[in-house]
Amino acid sequence: MAQAKVKLTINGQEVEAKSGDMILWAALDAGIFIPNLCAIRDKDHPQTGCRLCLVEIEGYDKLITACSEPVIKGMVVKTNTERVDRIRHTAFELLMSNHNIDCKNCVQNGSCALQETASKLKYKLKPERLPSIVRSLPIDDSHPLFTYDPNKCVLCGKCVWACEQSGAGELQFAFRGIDTVISTLGGVPLVQSGCKGCADCVTVCPVGALVLR
Amino acid sequence: MNFSKIRSEAVSDWERFKSKERAHILVGTSTCGRAAGALEVLDALTKKIEQRGIDAEIAQVGCMGHCYAEPLVIVAKPGLPAIAYGYVTPGMASVIVDNCLLKDDPCLEFALGALEDNELIPTIYDMPRFEYENRLILRNCGDIDPQNINHYIANGGYATLESIFKMTQKGLIDCIKKSGLRGRGGAGFSTGEKWEITKNAPGKATYVICNADEGDPGAFMDRAILEGDPHAVIEGMIIAAYGVGASQGYIYVRAEYPLAVQTIQHAIDQAENLGVLGHNILGSKFNFEIEVFRGSGAFVCGEETALIASIEGRRGMPYNRPPYPATRGLFGMPTVVNNVKTFATAPLIVDRGANWYNSIGTESSKGTAVFALAGKVVNTGLVEVPMGTALRSVVNDVGGGVPHGKKFKAVQIGGPSGGCLPESALDLPVDFDSLTEAGAIFGSGGMVVLDEDNCMVEAARYFLDFTQKESCGKCTMCRLGSKHMLNMLEDIVHGNGKIEYLDLLTDLAADIEEGSLCGLGKTAPNPVLTTLRYFHDEYEAHIIEKRCPALSCKDLIAYYILPDKCERSCDACVGICTAEAIFSGKKRIKVVDQDKCVKCDTCVAACPPEYSAIIRVSPASAVPETEKRPEKAK
Structure with a gap:
């Protein structure tokens, strides 16, 4: 049985989406760009961590993350208001202030979600208001297949989810505040963890933090 | 066992304890008391009483609220009014036993006040704070032995269980709704509404969680309640569980509160043994069990979704709401999450009625507010005042104002999520909405007073x-x-x-x-x-x-010795300075070598008050030109 469809309006454009789908996917499917780093379509309990996909929805006072809000019939969504842009621009600047911007030497150059966001929303990659607070943590290059550079990591948590799905479950968030990192259990090098080498984490990484060697 | 039998046994236990025939002594041994040395005092009392062969009962009670005067001991001896003694040391305890219990000297020199009207001394209720205080949530703290369920029952505890079983779930929730009770965790959501949403949410199971992950710096209300009156929280949870139809509850408490963990676990065991908790409560068909879950010290786990993740065995990270825990919480099931104080209030509402509770407080904030008063205030401790009391009364009348003649600067309310309110905001009533409007939040009840020496x-x-x-x-x-x-x-x-x-x-x-x-x-x-x-x-x-008006930011201040105030024959500052930054200059007037000074402030403390010659100046560049340290003779 085909899933019921609902019609909603995004930026004045009528969009048809599967009932129960999140606004983010409805918009992206319809060719309307909403920036996002941490959203995973199949994941229960959306991460809602990157704060890039905040949108205005008529009837709500607060901004809502498009990745966590299911579409309903007749819903009116705006992704391009001044208010939305102010908050997501701040979020983007914050992320970039903590990201080792080294695009020309980066494997992900050209397919990076940060570059895509900057180019589609006409943001500068290097934040204008904020000083750089990039960390200089050691890169884990212990694994024969891939490397992890925490200084490029945006902590979207996609690798944690992918690793869990693969059955390995070796990756988790560790520490708090600015010290938060993605880590193996006990912080052992990747090669010493129970990693089976599926590299699903590399596939889902939206930036150049987890890349094939 | 039916409840009237349980109660009559409890009452006779309580009456035996409170008997006017023999002396009984209460020692406040909550964490605040222990930190001040209450266990040593308890030990001294016990030994001395045994040594003297006195027939007296000693009980450990929870926090009495007067944390500034800990350790606190209350002695009730036949023929004398019950008297509270403050700042008790083991030595004083020994004197109290010999003079008060053996002889008839009430040791008034150590007394804070009496607990009942008498002709000897004023009562502690004559203190200005009692004009404002209304201890509802803290009703039993400091009066009963938290380890003894009989004390709680004899004071009206668990009596609501009989009445709720006669009510429908809806009737109970309506009663809580009508009372106007708002959650005491900080956000102030209507408790009755939360319970109603939970009750109506679909799910195979429903859970009740008590949030005791109190983590605000300077806040200790929840700890004091768990340590002083744990059964009130348990009874409140049972009421909530009956209302929403839950059979499993959790108390999420910080592992850094070992005494609270131990006390609440003991209370749960006692309640189960007595049949007021567990399977077929008081012979009814209603089952409710409580598990104590120790949090491992993450502040964010006080946020309800992070708390739930933590119980589920995941990293304590919040997730997006909606769905709210009331509809989809622990293990994906409808879950009530309330604060310790909210649960401790529920039995009172069921017992005394929604209208009674509704009559206390302000239009939008009902009931009382418990604050942990800390910082630059004379009477640090736990206070409970009706909602709507002016902030000024809490700080100045209940708290006794700022000590050492210093000037009040701000009061920080609501912990790290709260705000600093100035003198001009002191006329605000304490309630959920006024504090939010002023930029602070009600929070869970931390209140830290700052004086002129604090840099904002x-x-x-x-x-x-x-x-x-x-x-x-x-x-x-x-x-x-x-x-x-x-x-x-x-x-x-x-x-x-x-x-x-x-x-x-x-x-x-x-x-x-x-x-x-x-x-x-x-x-x-x-x-x-x-x-x-x-x-x-x-x-x-x-x-x-580059100036710190409070003279507190180290990089912006410098120390200076006023030449006309410095006493030539005194070398106190020179002797105490560990950095050897102070030297005796010409005419033996002392001088600070700014290059060596580490700004530790010890010289200020060492300078005798009759001279008070050492001052802090800001900006650091404002220090007057001083004589240079002479080159050391070779």
Whole structure:
């Protein structure tokens, strides 16, 4: 049985989406760009961590993350208001202030979600208001297949989810505040963890933090 | 066993304890008392009484609220009024036994006050604070032995169980709704409505969680209740469980509260043994069990979704709401999450009625507010006042004002998520909405008083440093936004601030507030926003003049010895200075060598008060030219 469809309006454009789908996917499917780093379509309990996909929805006072809000019939969504842009621009600047911007030497150059966001929303990659607070943590290059550079990591948590799905479950968030990192259990090098080498984490990484060697 | 039998046994136990025939002694041994040495006092009392062969009963009770005067001992001896003694040492305890219990000298020199009217001394209820205090949530704290369920039952405890079983779930929830009770965890959501949503939410199971993950610096209300009156919390949870149809409950309590963990576990065991908790409560068909879950010390786990993740065995990270726990919480099932104080209030409402509770407090905030009063205030401790009491009364009348003749500067309410309110805000009534309007939050009840020696920029930096370190790292705004704000505040207190920081701080604060995932991030900028709003001049002084008006930021101050006040024959400062930064100059007037001074402040403390010759000056460059240290003779 085909899933019921609902019609909603995004930026004045009528969009048809599967009932129960999140606004983010409805918009992206319809060719309307909403920036996002941490959203995973199949994941229960959306991460809602990157704060890039905040949108205005008529009837709500607060901004809502498009990745966590299911579409309903007749819903009116705006992704391009001044208010939305102010908050997501701040979020983007914050992320970039903590990201080792080294695009020309980066494997992900050209397919990076940060570059895509900057180019589609006409943001500068290097934040204008904020000083750089990039960390200089050691890169884990212990694994024969891939490397992890925490200084490029945006902590979207996609690798944690992918690793869990693969059955390995070796990756988790560790520490708090600015010290938060993605880590193996006990912080052992990747090669010493129970990693089976599926590299699903590399596939889902939206930036150049987890890349094939 | 039926409840009337349980109660009559409890009452006779209580009457035996309170018997006027023999002396009974209460020692406050909550964490606050223990920290002040209550266990040593208890030990001294016990040994001395045994040694003297006196027939007296000693009981350990919870926090009496007068934490400033700990250790506290109450002695009730036949023929004398019950008297509370404060600041008791083991030595004083020994004297009290010999003079008061053996002879008839009530040792008034140690007394804080009597607990009943008498002709000897005023009662503690004559203190100004009791004009404002109304101890409902703290009703039993300090009066009963928390380890003895009979004491609780004899004072009316668990009596509501009989009445709720006669009510429908809807009737019970309507009663809570009608009372106007709002959650005491900070946000102030209607408790009855939360229960109703939970009850009506679909799910195979329903859970009740008591949030006792109290983590605000300077707040200790929940700990005091768990340690002093654990059964009130259990009874409240049973009421909630009956209302929403739950059979399993959790108390999420910090592992850093070992005494609270132990006390509540003991209370649960006692309640189960007596049949007021567990299977077929009081012979009914209603089952409810409570498990104590120890949190391992993450502040963010006080946020309900992070708390739930933690119980489920995951990292304590909040997730997006909706769905709210009331509809989809623990293990995906409808879950009531309420604060310790909310649960402790529920039995009173069921017992005395919604109208009675509704008559206390203000239009929108009913009941009482419990505050942990700390900081620069005479009577630190736990206070409970009706909602709507003026902030000024809480600080000055209940708290006794600022000590040492210093000037009041601000009161920090609501912990790291709260705000710093100035003198001009003191006429505000304490209730959920007034405090939010002023930029603070009601929070869970921490109240820290700051005086003229506290730098407000430093206060904001302190709280932001706390939230930044406790951010779970999941959301960009909180993890990185608060870090940038913190960096700017650090620059400012170190004298490296730039004037454009003020606008950037304001902008970032607004965006973090609007864009954060959970309550921790949304409220993290509050200390900065309120200090920017009420103490803007202090920020400007730091940035433009490199001056700390409170003379507290080390990088912006210098120490100077006033030549006309320094006493030639005194070398106290020279002797105490570990950095050898003070030398005796010409005419033996002491001089600070600014290059060597580490600004530890010990010289100020060492300088005898009759001279008070050492002062702090800010900006550091304002120190008058002084004589140079002579080259050491070779």
